[in-house]
Each structure stands twice: as structure tokens, then as C-alpha cells.
Amino acid sequence: MSILVVGSVALDSVETPFGKVRDVLGGSAVYFSTSASYFTDVNMVAVVGNDFPQEHIDFLKGKNIDIKGLQREKGDTFRWEGRYGFELNEAHTLDTQLNVFESFTPEIPQEYKDCEYVFLANIDPELQLDVLKQVKNPRLVACDTMNYWIEKKPKELQRTIESVDILIINEAETREFACESNLVKAARRILSFGPRALIIKRGEYGALLFTDSLTFFAPAYPLEDIFDPTGAGDSFAGGFIGYLAGTLRVDENCFPQAVIFGSVMASFNVEKFSLERMRDLAYAEIEDRYRDFKNLTYFEDI
């Protein structure tokens, strides 16, 4: 079953203790789509400028990502510049040039409107809600957000959250959005806002899944070389929703497996800069790493 994703396409400049790249392919919709493309068909809605290189278009097409919804506007593509220190858990933004992304108004092509799986990447919550008005009757909607929207548009965000099935955010955002320092209480409060699941991304500490009846704790894959954490969260979301859409499932019982597939994809993504590692993964590698996660968490029953 195909997925609709609405988010950003960017040209990123990233510096980590292990290297530096300039104007490489990035953006939430790109990381999400590439990751999800290993599991199912993806339809992307985003915007780029005149300067967006054809090679990236070719790359996306090569991944069977449908880009009918990729709008091309006059002006430059969204650019983000960031740096990571040795902890690698937090990006320090050096520069953001929204360019054509500033006036992005998602228009969902007719062919995408009956997509049953929808991912609203981190954009203005009003736009997220607008997307939901354009789609017909999705079986599963997940969304991301960020501290900026929690602070600037809390009411609009609240309305979006009420309309989605799954919220996927990080630990600090969870505490901030719920105004609660205890993570379990914060999760309960956010679930009371409407979504039936909350996934808390914790970087190198893994991820937590909360529903009303289930708590699930996924590790992060222990990597000796983490080159670039950019896009890890969207790669996670791509693996998570990709697995659900690929298996046509929406029930909570399979959310833990989906979280592991998300963790698998995030772990691959951070091994190299930009999309380099996810560019040509073999599905067997994904399955092998899934099994590694099984071993990593195995202990005997009593």
C-alpha cells in the first residue's frame, strides 16, 4: 500500500568530527521516502527551487519514489547548515535559508488522495492539517514536529495532534509539549490529546513506544562509527511506516516490529553522510540487522 509523505527537500551542509559535506541531498521528505522505499511505494509532496540538481531527481526516481507532487518553484532550494560535536546527539544549526520552502503550500495530486498511509513530516502544523483535509480517508496518519512549533503554534499543533494516529517526536519535545519532566507521565498526557500512539526518539538511547495498552522499548544499534546523524529521525519514520504500509497493517500489535524496522533504517542512515548509506542497501541487510536487534535484546524467560 502506498504512502503519502509531505515534508522538506533540502540541500544540506553538514560538519561532524568525522568530515564535512556541502549542499548534499537532504530534507525530511527525502530521508523518509528513501527509507520507506525499501518497504513499499512512496508518493512525495514537497518543493524545490530552480537550482535543484537533476541527479537528485534521478536518484529519487531510481528509488521508485513518485515525485508528481514535487513542486518546482522559482528561487533556490531550502538550505540547512549544521554542525555536530562528539556527542552527535544534537545538531547545532549554523544557517537556515528557507528559500522556496518558506511559501510552501502542499498540493496533494489527485492520484495521491486515496493513500491509506500518510506521514506529515516536520512542517507548520497548519499545513499538516491542511494536508489532512485534502486526503480522503487514510487508515493511518503519523506526524512529526519540533520545539519551534510547540512554542510558536501550540494550539494549531494541538489540533493536528488530535487528528493523527501516531506522533513521532524526540525526548525533549515530549517533555516540552506535555509540560512534564517525567517521561512516562508526559507520554500519558500526550496520548490524552488524541493520538493512539506516541513514539519518542532518543537518539543513541533508542526509542520508546507508548499506547494506552502497550509500552515498548527499542535499543539503538550500537555502532562503532556514526558519521552523520542528519535525517536519522525521518529514516526511522520511513522504516516504521514503510513496514506498516508494506504489510498492510495498522494494528498496535505490530507497532513494536515497526519500531525495530525504523531503528534499523536509522542505524544505517547514520553510518555515512547524507543518503550515502541508504542509497543502495540490500533488503537482506535490513533483515540481518533486524535479527541483530533481536539478539541485542534477548534474555531468557523465568
Add this chain to the structure above:
Amino acid sequence: MSILVVGSVALDSVETPFGKVRDVLGGSAVYFSTSASYFTDVNMVAVVGNDFPQEHIDFLKGKNIDIKGLQREKGDTFRWEGRYGFELNEAHTLDTQLNVFESFTPEIPQEYKDCEYVFLANIDPELQLDVLKQVKNPRLVACDTMNYWIEKKPKELQRTIESVDILIINEAETREFACESNLVKAARRILSFGPRALIIKRGEYGALLFTDSLTFFAPAYPLEDIFDPTGAGDSFAGGFIGYLAGTLRVDENCFPQAVIFGSVMASFNVEKFSLERMRDLAYAEIEDRYRDFKNLTYFEDI
């Protein structure tokens, strides 16, 4: 099989956002012994002053902890005063009065010398090594340490580490001791120093176990109310070694289960101040929580 533990007995004054206690029972040997007492017999070597209340002696005896090795010296008992903020992950030490602990010289009673399981809690690495010279031929020795010893006595600590089977430290200590920011590489380096296992305690993020052939990731139990993290690490060690000693096992294959029992005991400990929660647990509660950990990490095979 009984365990020998050498460490501190203290009177702690602790403040957290949820309350405040003064001169309550604490110390690494006490947390460790109480936790391990649910699994096997424990022999404690430590020191207290004249002022140490009889009720605490009675408490330890009531837990079947052998305190023949608890030396009573002229002077006051070791006192520690600390405060935790809302993150609860790190203690801010307000005051330390070593008192009789300053000149503590562990003397291992004859009856303890053939203990097959030994835990060297966080004390001067020279004393830890001295304890190992006094015991006969233990099957399994684990030890803890802290940043203070890593910085002040690195060579002595190195010699101790060479002589133990398992090192149990926290994440920052792992990075500092190995001089390496990547945790997986840091773990490999520490294993190359001698021990056959390293357990990294990560507070609310759980624990990681590394051996040459195994990596295991344990979650922390998601608690809605964490009152006082004091003693969580020693309670963890008590559950870990307690389980191994109680089942007479020393092989790596059962370390993951032991890590979970450690995590179970740590999770109980932080639910109340001092030893209040571990004071009278039922073993069935421990088993129930172990099963909760199983559910918390369960996902389907592929």
C-alpha cells in the same frame, strides 16, 4: 552460594524535587547487600562509627546479611549529602564527611575468604586489590569505580581492572576511562584491559552489557514516580551478582538475565527514598517485574 561485598555504609541526606530525608541508611555495601539478599546469602565488609544506629544493624541482620565483617571504629559514620534536580540522572554532592571511612582498611574475616562471588563496590582501587589478595579463589569478581579514581589513581585502577571479571560503571566513566567518545569503541578498549565483561549503567536509559562475543541492551523500567536515584547502581549490581550467585552461574550466557534482575532491583530502589522500597519486597514482585521487562522488549521474529 554466598557473596562477599566490600564497600561503604553511610548516613545519607538527600533532597530531590519530591522530598527530603536526613541521615538515612545508605552506602554502596548496604544497597548492594539488601538487593542481593533477595537472591542469596551476603557477607558484608565495611566500617561504621560509634553513632551508627542499632536499628540499621537490626535491619541488615533481618535481611540475613552477615555483618561479622562490619567494623565499628571510634568516630562518626561516613556521611553524604546530595541533591537531585528534575532530570534525576545526576547527583549534586553538597557535602561529604568521610569520617571513619577515610581510614577504612578492609579486613576479610576468615569465614568469608572462600566466597566464590565477590563485589568490590566503589572504593580506592588499591583497597580493592588488597581485598582480592585476601580472598582465596573466587569464581567471579565484579567491581565498580568512579571518575575520582579514574583521574587520581589510573594505574592502580588499571591493575584492579586486570584482576576482575566484570566492571560495572556508568556511561561517562566508560568514555573517560577509555579516552574514547564512541561508546562501542570505548567498551572494546576497556575489555582489552582484562575483564571479560563490561556493564555500562545509563540511568533512565537502561544498561549495556559487552563481552567479546555478546552485546546486550537492557531498558530501564519506565516509572511514573522516581523519588530518589541514590543507590540505584549498587542495587543494580546486587541484583546482577545476586542472581548469578543464587543460580551458581558464571557463564556469559546468563549475563543478560542477570542484567535484567539488576535492572529490576534498581527500578524498585528508586521508587522511594533510601532503602524504603527494597526493605520488604516480595520475591513474586521481583519476578513480576522481570516479566514486565520481557514484555517491554518483545517484538516478533521475521
